[in-house]
Amino acid sequence: MRIAVCVKHVPTGTLRMRPEGGTLDRNGPGELNPTDKNAIEAALRLKESADAEVVVVTMGPAAATESLRTALGMGADRAVLVDDDAVAGSDFLATSRVLAAVLDRESPDLVLFGQQTTDGGGAVLWAAVAERLQLPFLSQATTLDLGDGLITVERETEVGNDSIEATLPAVVAVSDAINEPRYTSLKGMMAAKKKPLDTLTASDLGIAADAVGVAGSQTVVLGVGAPPARAGAATVEDDDGTAAQVIFDYLAERDLV
Amino acid sequence: MSLLVFLEHHEQALTPGSLGVLTRAAALDPDVAAVLVGGDDLVALAREAGRHGAATVFHATDVSASPLPGPRIDVLADLVRRIRSFDTILLSNSVLAGDIAAGLAARLDAGLNWDLVDLELRDGEPVGTQPMLQDSVVAEVGWRSSPRVALFRPGSFDAVPSATEREPAIESLTVEPTPHTLAARAISRTLHTDEGPSLDAADVIVAGGIGLGSAEGFDLAEQLAGMLGAAVAATRAAVYKGWYPASAQVGQTGKTVSPKLYVALGISGAVQHKVGMQNSKTIVAINKDPHAPIFEFSDLAVIGDVHTVVPELVELLRKHTG
Ligand SMILES: Cc1cc2nc3c(=O)[nH]c(=O)nc-3n(C[C@H](O)[C@H](O)[C@H](O)COP(=O)(O)OP(=O)(O)OC[C@H]3O[C@@H](n4cnc5c(N)ncnc54)[C@H](O)[C@@H]3O)c2cc1C
Ligand SMILES: Nc1ncnc2c1ncn2[C@@H]1O[C@H](COP(=O)(O)O)[C@@H](O)[C@H]1O
Numbered sequence: 120m121r122i123a124v125c126v127k128h129v130p131t132g133t134l135r136m137r138p139e140g141g142t143l144d145r146n147g148p149g150e151l152n153p154t155d156k157n158a159i160e161a162a163l164r165l166k167e168s169a170d171a172e173v174v175v176v177t178m179g180p181a182a183a184t185e186s187l188r189t190a191l192g193m194g195a196d197r198a199v200l201v202d203d204d205a206v207a208g209s210d211f212l213a214t215s216r217v218l219a220a221v222l223d224r225e226s227p228d229l230v231l232f233g234q235q236t237t238d239g240g241g242a243v244l245w246a247a248v249a250e251r252l253q254l255p256f257l258s259q260a261t262t263l264d265l266g267d268g269l270i271t272v273e274r275e276t277e278v279g280n281d282s283i284e285a286t287l288p289a290v291v292a293v294s295d296a297i298n299e300p301r302y303t304s305l306k307g308m309m310a311a312k313k314k315p316l317d318t319l320t321a322s323d324l325g326i327a328a329d330a331v332g333v334a335g336s337q338t339v340v341l342g343v344g345a346p347p348a349r350a351g352a353a354t355v356e357d358d359d360g361t362a363a364q365v366i367f368d369y370l371a372e373r374d375l376v
Numbered sequence: 377m378s379l380l381v382f383l384e385h386h387e388q389a390l391t392p393g394s395l396g397v398l399t400r401a402a403a404l405d406p407d408v409a410a411v412l413v414g415g416d417d418l419v420a421l422a423r424e425a426g427r428h429g430a431a432t433v434f435h436a437t438d439v440s441a442s443p444l445p446g447p448r449i450d451v452l453a454d455l456v457r458r459i460r461s462f463d464t465i466l467l468s469n470s471v472l473a474g475d476i477a478a479g480l481a482a483r484l485d486a487g488l489n490w491d492l493v494d495l496e497l498r499d500g501e502p503v504g505t506q507p508m509l510q511d512s513v514v515a516e517v518g519w520r521s522s523p524r525v526a527l528f529r530p531g532s533f534d535a536v537p538s539a540t541e542r543e544p545a546i547e548s549l550t551v552e553p554t555p556h557t558l559a560a561r562a563i564s565r566t567l568h569t570d571e572g573p574s575l576d577a578a579d580v581i582v583a584g585g586i587g588l589g590s591a592e593g594f595d596l597a598e599q600l601a602g603m604l605g606a607a608v609a610a611t612r613a614a615v616y617k618g619w620y621p622a623s624a625q626v627g628q629t630g631k632t633v634s635p636k637l638y639v640a641l642g643i644s645g646a647v648q649h650k651v652g653m654q655n656s657k658t659i660v661a662i663n664k665d666p667h668a669p670i671f672e673f674s675d676l677a678v679i680g681d682v683h684t685v686v687p688e689l690v691e692l693l694r695k696h697t698g
Contacts, residue, residue, distance in 0.1 A: 143509075243527075245478075340517055345513065376696060
């Protein structure tokens with residue numbers, strides 16, 4: 120079977136806006152989105168028990184190759200990068216179009232997603248990709264079980280825990296509680312250098328340039344400002360052991376004790 | 377604008393987030409419609425929606441063991457395409473609603489803006505307010521498409537029954553599920569059982585995070601809660617460590633609370649935690665790191681060690697109550 124894992128190369132550390140505003144500054148160092156490692160780990164564990172090929176897929180700039188190498192170093196077999204000026208600036212909807220096109224070509228039995236990107240993601244991309252592929256999708260999975268043409272997952276929601284199943288092929292987004300991702304060994308990183316990494320453009324995927332990127336996006340950032348400050352906030356430092364009294368007085372003044 | 381609000385409900389109750397979004401939508405569009413899908417008594421819930429401003433409530437039955445997004449995407453898409461050309465679909469975020477919003481957006485080729493904390497009309501065009509970059513900046517966002525989908529941060533709006541109480545027009549729908557909707561099935565759902573005072577109703581909440589150090593550290597939170605008549609909450613990181621039950625988790629994938637007082641013990645203030653508690657009236661945070669993000673949205677920021685400050689505070693409260 121074939122398992123595709125969608126991953127993203129995200130900026131490391133504190134996020135900043137570009138001076139001209141509106142978009143994120145992506146010129147600094149980047150890394151594999153942390154919760155996407157859980158999805159790769161889940162795929163690798165399935166591969167240990169089933170005969171599977173694990174393909175990692177990303178849409179991003181050339182620098183995203185670094186994250187794909189990390190994924191290959193963890194043990195994925197192959198990587199696909201969609202790198203094209205035409206797709207730069209894609210919003211969620213345009214991104215889902217590109218990923219769906221790649222996945223359509225790969226026709227995997229199972230597509231895994233991570234929980235959320237750290238650079239402003241809405242933790243929702245899988246649903247749009249699955250919908251475009253007309254596949255069932257399950258999110259927040261904390262366990263995965265492959266059966267005969269079927270995947271069963273346990274998942275967490277605000278109200279309770281669900282057990283749900285889907286007929287393969289299916290799309291599953293995993294929770295970061297699902298596993299502890301492995302580290303990439305030096306040996307793994309050496310092996311990763313020899314693994315196939317394909318780079319595609321929008322036109323390779325048969326996507327018109329105006330259907331993706333800024334032109335193909337349906338959302339716009341109109342302006343960016345500073346968040347409203349919390350009025351009347353106070354700070355105390357407990358260097359002389361009086362903080363408890365300050366808290367007590369603060370609560371007492373507000374009738375909270 | 378012609379607005380359609382998706383109403384989430386569990387165990388015979390509409391979620392506060394959904395009712396809040398409906399309240400806001402009714403202020404923008406007096407003809408606002410709402411959608412209910414599920415196995416609850418939908419007519420009773422429709423009346424409740426009417427009290428919060430819904431002029432029309434569409435409902436469709438789905439009796440699966442737990443609510444899945446597919447049948448709801450099918451209903452919403454059918455409504456927009458076939459019944460009335462709503463131009464904006466609004467949802468309060470949750471594990472379920474996020475999946476619905478994104479699936480629906482792809483199905484309708486509609487732009488989706490998420491994590492909105494407000495929506496207003498400017499020159500007749502909807503403009504959303506969206507905190508970004510760990511809430512360090514706030515953006516104004518718009519849509520180029522119609523229809524469009526707006527997904528709100530829970531707790532963004534209070535649920536206010538409208539002054540002019542009206543009976544909504546209630547319409548039942550039957551929608552043919554798409555094949556891929558049928559390819560996902562719910563087997564079972566185990567509801568979280570609340571242990572101790574319920575978080576939803578609590579006026580005061582004492583919440584603990586990784587800074588409490590251990591499951592025993594939560595004894596400190598419980599002692600303080602005991603003195604303040606508070607319920608105890610936890611961060612997801614503490615829940616994952618097994619220090620406190622999942623039913624007590626506050627945040628994006630837990631509960632959304634808005635007590636009069638929220639005391640955060642050893643909590644960094646990650647945005648996923650913040651979204652569940654930022655509407656608390658007064659926030660007091662104790663953290664030993666002066667740069668902890670939680671201090672950016674605390675009313676009283678206490679830079680100190682929970683293991684020294686909390687026992688002293690408990691002692692002061694004990695003396696006070698005698
Ligand atoms: C999709 C997604 C959903 C999520 N949903 C949620 C959610 O619903 N709820 C939630 O809470 N999180 C959620 N998270 C996790 C969230 O991102 C944070 O990881 C989590 O909130 C951190 O918990 P914490 O503050 O307890 O731990 P940490 O971030 O580790 O912070 C511990 C804090 O304690 C302080 N500290 C340490 N020792 C002491 C001491 N002795 N005295 C005082 N202070 C001390 C430290 O300075 C630090 O600031 C989610 C994450 C993702 C990706
Ligand atoms: N550009 C991308 N390329 C491939 N996969 C992505 C991309 N962006 C997000 N993803 C996947 O979608 C998941 C959810 O992302 P998001 O909806 O942005 O929070 C991530 O954890 C990744 O698995």
